[in-house]
Amino acid sequence: MSDQFTDVPGDVPPAFQVVDARVAYDGVPVLDGVDLTIPTGQTVAVLGPNGSGKSTLMRAMLGVAPLTSGEIRVHGAPLRRFRSWHRIGYVPQRLTAGGAVPATVREIVASGRVAARRRLSLPTRADRAAVDEALETVGLADRARHSVRELSGGQQQRVLIARALAGRPDTFVMDEPMAGVDAENQRALAHTIARLRERGSTVLLVLHELGPLEDVIERSVVLDAGHVVHDGAAPEPTGECARPGHEHQHPHPDPNAPDSADTTTAAEMIRLEVPGRD
Amino acid sequence: MTELLNYEFMRRALIAAVLVGLVTPVIGTYLVQRRLALLGDGIGHVALTGVALGLLTSTSPVLTAAVVATLGAVLIELVRVRTRTSGDVALALLFYGGIAGGVLLIGLTPGASNATLVSYLFGSVSTVEEADLWVVGVLAAGVAAVVAVFGRELFVLCQDEEVARAHGLPVRFLSVLLAVTAALTVVIAMRVVGVLMVSALMIVPVAAAQQLTRSFRVTMLLAVLIGLLSSVGGLTTSFYADLSPGATIVVLALAVFCVAVAVGGLLRRASAGRSPAAPVTGVAGTMPQTDRGRVTP
Numbered sequence: 001m002s003d004q005f006t007d008v009p010g011d012v013p014p015a016f017q018v019v020d021a022r023v024a025y026d027g028v029p030v031l032d033g034v035d036l037t038i039p040t041g042q043t044v045a046v047l048g049p050n051g052s053g054k055s056t057l058m059r060a061m062l063g064v065a066p067l068t069s070g071e072i073r074v075h076g077a078p079l080r081r082f083r084s085w086h087r088i089g090y091v092p093q094r095l096t097a098g099g100a101v102p103a104t105v106r107e108i109v110a111s112g113r114v115a116a117r118r119r120l121s122l123p124t125r126a127d128r129a130a131v132d133e134a135l136e137t138v139g140l141a142d143r144a145r146h147s148v149r150e151l152s153g154g155q156q157q158r159v160l161i162a163r164a165l166a167g168r169p170d171t172f173v174m175d176e177p178m179a180g181v182d183a184e185n186q187r188a189l190a191h192t193i194a195r196l197r198e199r200g201s202t203v204l205l206v207l208h209e210l211g212p213l214e215d216v217i218e219r220s221v222v223l224d225a226g227h228v229v230h231d232g233a234a235p236e237p238t239g240e241c242a243r244p245g246h247e248h249q250h251p252h253p254d255p256n257a258p259d260s261a262d263t264t265t266a267a268e269m270i271r272l273e274v275p276g277r278d
Numbered sequence: 279m280t281e282l283l284n285y286e287f288m289r290r291a292l293i294a295a296v297l298v299g300l301v302t303p304v305i306g307t308y309l310v311q312r313r314l315a316l317l318g319d320g321i322g323h324v325a326l327t328g329v330a331l332g333l334l335t336s337t338s339p340v341l342t343a344a345v346v347a348t349l350g351a352v353l354i355e356l357v358r359v360r361t362r363t364s365g366d367v368a369l370a371l372l373f374y375g376g377i378a379g380g381v382l383l384i385g386l387t388p389g390a391s392n393a394t395l396v397s398y399l400f401g402s403v404s405t406v407e408e409a410d411l412w413v414v415g416v417l418a419a420g421v422a423a424v425v426a427v428f429g430r431e432l433f434v435l436c437q438d439e440e441v442a443r444a445h446g447l448p449v450r451f452l453s454v455l456l457a458v459t460a461a462l463t464v465v466i467a468m469r470v471v472g473v474l475m476v477s478a479l480m481i482v483p484v485a486a487a488q489q490l491t492r493s494f495r496v497t498m499l500l501a502v503l504i505g506l507l508s509s510v511g512g513l514t515t516s517f518y519a520d521l522s523p524g525a526t527i528v529v530l531a532l533a534v535f536c537v538a539v540a541v542g543g544l545l546r547r548a549s550a551g552r553s554p555a556a557p558v559t560g561v562a563g564t565m566p567q568t569d570r571g572r573v574t575p
Contacts, residue, residue, distance in 0.1 A: 059440070062443070062444040063443060063444075064440050064443045064444055082446075083446070085444075085445055085446030088444060088445075088446075090440075090441060090444035090445075092438060092440050092441055092444075094438070099311040099312065099313070099436055099437045099438070100310050100311050100312075100313050100315075101307055101310050101311040101484065101488055101494055101497050102488050102491050102492050102493060102494065102497055103437070103493060103494040104492055104493040104494075107433075107493055107494050107495065108437070111430070111433055111434050111437060114430055114431060114434050114445055114447065115445045115446055115447075117430070119427060119428075119430075120426070120427060145492070145493075146492065147491075147492035147493070150492075163441075167445075173444070
């Protein structure tokens, strides 16, 4: 599996190239020199405890959070000069999909076409087809005319994913798409992401735990305190968490993985403690 | 009802009321969606300084108010972006500065009295002149054009600023555009309901409409309808009952809001009876923004 991400075809630039990225809020470093290359077509999970900087890394990679120093390239272009925004589908970390004014599921999803549509134009057949397809993919076609407020948290999360799909991007950045989502909706989301992977899309996910996505993820990057502490195969549950019947998977670096970060040895294995509501 | 139209000043007042009823709820819908419902109020306070400058320098108060309100809107937007935590305090300073500056300058103006001040604070639609009508008409057309051209981008911006940025939209430009458009709307509405109640016409029709709707577009259309009904209905009522037009318009809009809340409640209860919402069971996810975790060797 590790071959897959060292072997980049010469012509296609990586989807994301992060070089020594640093971000600080009010002088407090959140990202402290992160290097990361995501080749196109890869499905990557970014894991780490709360406050490790994983959301900030995603936001920095899209120019939402400004870098203090370092460089980020998106599909070969420096972020500042990147113009192919229609290639990017962003799913932000949100508990609800709505603003303060009611909006239907279809209105929210159709707004994902904003980068693809021309000004002062009515929606074309292609626009409508893309929105229909996005709604179908997340299984919300029958809810299109409902107000997003009427939906459960998990369904609202699917609306946000459908909005990203509607722009027909080939590169997805999803920040905690599983947060606050019930088990059934988590499986539905995992299915959607598996389909994106089959299509050859690049999918970058911030996750709290692998959960039902375990089989879809090709590569896991673990952040702690603004540093990359593991980059390689999805870490296997070890120790306590490996015993049968253990219910949640926290990211534990696999001591046997050849490309675990060099700071990690079997002796001083990193144990992630993720407090919270799980 | 038609005797109303026999008076020249009422014809002008009605035209102003129609323009205000049409335009203010449109911008109000975006402001409510962006959770900036009080922005119009703040700009209204700043606009008073503009009015006073116009009176002091004997230029059209509507024009000077438009200029000062626009500058104020840009300033408010900059303050909002720059100061993440103390933004509301900075805004408050600007609001009180605007109203104090206005009262001070009007006091310095020879010939201006408390009556002049009150007419701008609470509106004086019956004193609208033809020149005012032209300014209001052009501003209303400008606001409509902005929404026609940038409506889609503004929807994304007001829905989720971060997503707008990740779409590559010019977030800063759009934010300033919305604030400036709101400022022009405030100036349009100022002559009818006065700077202290200007925000009511932007917000109350939207608040009423969203009790009854599911979609953004329908909310906006219904808000415009409620805005028109309130402004024209309020003006007519005030003419016959000899009431303050601005206050009557706002009270009428609030009455519509109360009715909408009651009707909306009944509608929701009825639809809940038909299809009970599926209970959320088996929450197995983790929540963001929980305690900070740690990594221990």
